[in-house]
Amino acid sequence: MTPTASIVFSGVAGWLSGARAADNASGPADAIARQNMLQLIHLRWIAVLGQVLTILAVHFSLGFKLPLAPMMLVLIGLVVLNLCSLLRLKRATPLGRYDLCLALALDTLALTAQLYLSGGATNPFTTLYLLHVILGAVLLEAWATWAIVALTSFCFILLVAFNRPIVATGLSDQAFFDMFLMGMLVGIVLDAVLLVTFVDRINANLRRHDARLAELRQRAAEETHIVRMGLLASGAAHELGTPLATLDVILGDWRRMPIFADQPDLLQELEDMRGEVQRCKTIVTGVLQSAGEARGGEVRASTLRAFLDEVVADWRATRGGEALTYETDLIAPTPIVAESTLKQVIHNVLDNALDASRQAGSGGARLWAGVRENRLLIEVEDDGPGFTDETLENFGKPYNSTKGRAGGGLGLFLVVNVLRKLGGRASAENLAEGGARVVLDLPLSSLEIGAPRG
Template identity: 50%
Template sequence: MTSPTILPAAPARAPAGRRNMTLLVQLRWIAVGGQLATIGIVSGPMGISLPGAPLLAAITVLIAINFASIALLRRGRAVTNAELTAVLLFDVAALGWQLHHSGGLGNPFASLFLLQVVIGAILLTPRSSWAIVVAALAALAALRADPTPLVLPPAYAADPMELYLQGSFVCFLLIAVLLVAFVTRISRNLRDSDAALAASRQRAAEEDHIVRMGLLASGAAHELGTPLSTLSVLIGDWKAAPRLAKDREMQEDLADMDAAVQRCKAIVSGILMSAGEARGEAPQLTTMRAAFNEIVSHTRAVRRPDTVEFNDRFGADVAIVSDPALRQVIGNVLDNAAEVSPDWTSFTTSRDGDMLVIEIADRGPGFTREMLENFGQPYRSTKGRPGGGLGLFLLVNVLRKLGGGASVSNRDEGGALVRIFLPISSLARDDGETA
């Protein structure tokens, strides 16, 4: 059973103006195709004479507007409300021009102005929407001034109302289909926007949580510095005391105590160093393989060395800038795996194109269904300790900052598997040097 992969932070969706302009371009291509088909059917099988030059000129203008809109979208900047209003006004003018040369208000397709009004009301600001309404009313008023009448063949001249009703039906069908397609697309865009906003709020909440934890951790690290230094001095004094110097068992215990204090001091130093950005405040130049070995060596130092299996399949080494935060969260995952599976833990590194892939496996109880479904959220832990479950949460957020991600699953043979992937470019030195 595998959880959905936690991907890098998704790039922001295109701004609403760009999405709306793209939608208008698509609708305009549909309009151009429909107008060409209508002209072909009316002047062909129906035998109604149409002024081809003015009608095709309007279609040419619509095509030019589409190409201009596409060029605007390719510039990559946001599309403003004024630009959306301008292209819709061109659409109103083109429709008015075509109707003027094909019967004026007597043309049943005059109802298409309503479609443009509805589109304007949905996409534009209230003031711009009313501007489209005024433009449509002005176009309708202009159609009363000497429009070019349609010359009907004898088959339709006897009952022109029948032809008008047929055209009205086709116009209604066209408006209904386009409105359904348009509103459905807008609704999907709104749902996507709401989902993106919810994800952004979730990320903001998680980052705020991380900031608060970082402040608490750095504060605790500062507070712990003094007592740890005091303990280190006292242990040194005890080791040099004449009465204890000859006690071999006590000297071994004091050496273990000193090693434990030094490790605590190293952890505190690491917290202080990585309390800022993901790269820390004191980056070090190293190689990918050296960083792997350091992580594994640290785990082997606190566990039995023969229980941590290291499979190095990365290939050619790469010079990188050491990332204290990344090293720490990966080490935490490896420590957690070794804690639930003290007899065997696997740390495998490989390369998939430009991605670093790390797999940490164990033979422990595996992840519960709840943890698989809520992977990456804080305080989700199988250990039942208050405040637990922060390791994977920190891992996901550090990887997200570096453009990577992670996934978790349960192994078929038992135990858990954490898979980490990270762009090598996010760690590699700028000069691209290969060690």
């Protein structure tokens, strides 16, 4: 098979199997409904293939005369139904409460037609009715399940009332009875295998659905926690404004006193104190400005390279010129929104890297930024002792820190949640040569001008 033919074949096979059918889901409930519909589609493909093989074997090998034309017409109808079901899954419209019920009902009617054409109520494969009933009990609401029960019961009554015996040539009564028992055995085994296989798949869908709901609940709890932290930070910033201003005035008055002017060492320490107070005031102002931008929806346009250069320059300026190796391969002037929350995220990661490197006595950190496949990648490395296994396992959870401080670990918690709101993700790993790396990965589309802010 040529490479082109192989690609075409795999593409057709993927479409017929309904691959990625849940991508168009409008929510978790619709996703589980689409996955369940997909299980019915797979079961229908198996039914079509199995019926083709069974009909041909019974007609040509076992001496039974079957009406091939109408039976093949029913199979064509099942194929058309499957194709229509696949097209339905490609649409973004959510599956309704009647879609699965209608699919099972049509399968039941198709089975009834095939049974009528191949022996009616005496066909040993009437046990397949139980497959439809059990699948209905697993997939459908109570009223729909009882509707399937009523339909299968009515169809079997019709088979009894309008029984069409199958014609067998060259078979004795005992041979016919033995073959009937063998057919019953095959039907029961087939029921059991299909039920175990597909009910297990459906339960796996339900477990994924429950896991997704648990994840959404966890996110909601984390976002509520972040809102409370934001309110506390904003309130603290307002409260700190007055005492910081008072300290600045007092230190300014002390600076002009003769006792300090005559002692250069004390005067230098006083200047250092004023610098730290100014830094605190800058941080408080930044918190309040960020809160105002979040409420007012104001944005500032920039380019990706200029934004990252500004972030690094601001961090260096407020950290007393700490060692930071900054590299980037960004050349094209990509226009973006200068997202203040992303700036704070990068600062948090750099602060953590700096603290870790200080523990190892190196005192430096490294930052690399680049764009790969329309995604912004920012890697921050340090020379510290690295993350513990427990920290890596719980990366991004609140109060998960290697520093041993009460309330520690909130920085990375905020990093993970801010990136998630921007459609990105954060990951961490230990380096083979020592130290650790934190990778920030987010789509460029989330920073574009006009993109919805989280």
